[in-house]
Amino acid sequence: MRADALRNRERLVEVAQSAFATNGIDTSLEEIARQAGVGIGTLYRRFPTREDLIAAVLAERYLKLAEVALVLAEEREDPDSAFTEWLALLVEHMALYRGLSLAVKEAMHDHTTALGRTCKEMMDSGERLLTRGQQAGAFRADVSFLDVLALSSGIVTAVERRSEKPDASDLPPLNPYLLLDVVLRGLRVEDR
């Protein structure tokens, strides 16, 4: 890879990161190319689809999440709190850029896309964490990891929408951790 190409690639990812943060994941690709000072053709050559660009922006964070899952699986003897903690991290991650949770949910089901492949490892680690909890009898066994991710993604989209309306005067704050708590309680095996 030529030096100029590498420079452009890095610059694009950088600009995309901040553009996603301020304008959400649906920011116009032409706008990103413009801010990065490259032509639209360059962006498309490097990142043929929007998902490719998103995947590049998220790559390190996904590695981190997979790592944390492994550490939690080893060091924490309580599978319940390990998974609970990890899921909160995942939710925080998906809430970083407006629209990201939907894109991730989409990618979950399709490992042929760049984003899907990128988050596969992270998801595998998370799934192991859940399975561990299920085998220990802490969580219901009939609920799959994808089910939990679906619910988590729903939580994030809900919070996103709410925070977009600054005039949320009379409405309650819609705390993502409260919603997560509801899901996790529903997930736990009941010994009533």
Place this chain on the structure above:
Amino acid sequence: MRADALRNRERLVEVAQSAFATNGIDTSLEEIARQAGVGIGTLYRRFPTREDLIAAVLAERYLKLAEVALVLAEEREDPDSAFTEWLALLVEHMALYRGLSLAVKEAMHDHTTALGRTCKEMMDSGERLLTRGQQAGAFRADVSFLDVLALSSGIVTAVERRSEKPDASDLPPLNPYLLLDVVLRGLRVEDR
């Protein structure tokens, strides 16, 4: 309202209904106008925004849902099963057209749009059903109706995505009622 205008309006709603059913709620408005045999200008005059059209398509169904909620609140002495049943109906409704659950979630937070106003009554009835359950001590009181709707909408979007991939060979089926059950269990007051 002139007779021809009324005819066109009815025809548009009719066509939109079937177009939404087959192609999802993001169907091109020009396509809908074409199928209805009217100009695009006519569609926009009658329904200035896409939400207006969606609201018109859903109007009767929303009335029905509000009605059912009232009936359930009166006839059913168990507030838990009343709300549970109603929520399943709502989920089934939101799953009718691909993309509807997101639009509804959006509209929930903003009663200034046509769709928001249209579903307000329905939501009020549902909320009363939840409040009744909370006062009876069946459900957690710290969770709002909007929270529950957010989670429900998340369930629906997840199921939508899955059903779009026909090659879901190795993946589990992702049953909406299972997910709903998780949420409802998490919502119930625990007597452990």
Place this chain on the structure above:
DNA sequence: AGTTAAGCGGAGGCTGACTCCGGTTAGCGT
């Protein structure tokens, strides 16, 4: 210094949202 493959960039085609205005007509009064 010459060669060349890799890279660049933007013009251009496409689709869909949305507007605007000249022509048309339903439905009223006479």
Place this chain on the structure above:
DNA sequence: ACGCTAACCGGAGTCAGCCTCCGCTTAACT
């Protein structure tokens, strides 16, 4: 029955964003 006119119609036109294609440029190797 026949105007009259306000209401209505329709599509041409504008705009934004996605994406492709190809002639020009240049890094980097010999």
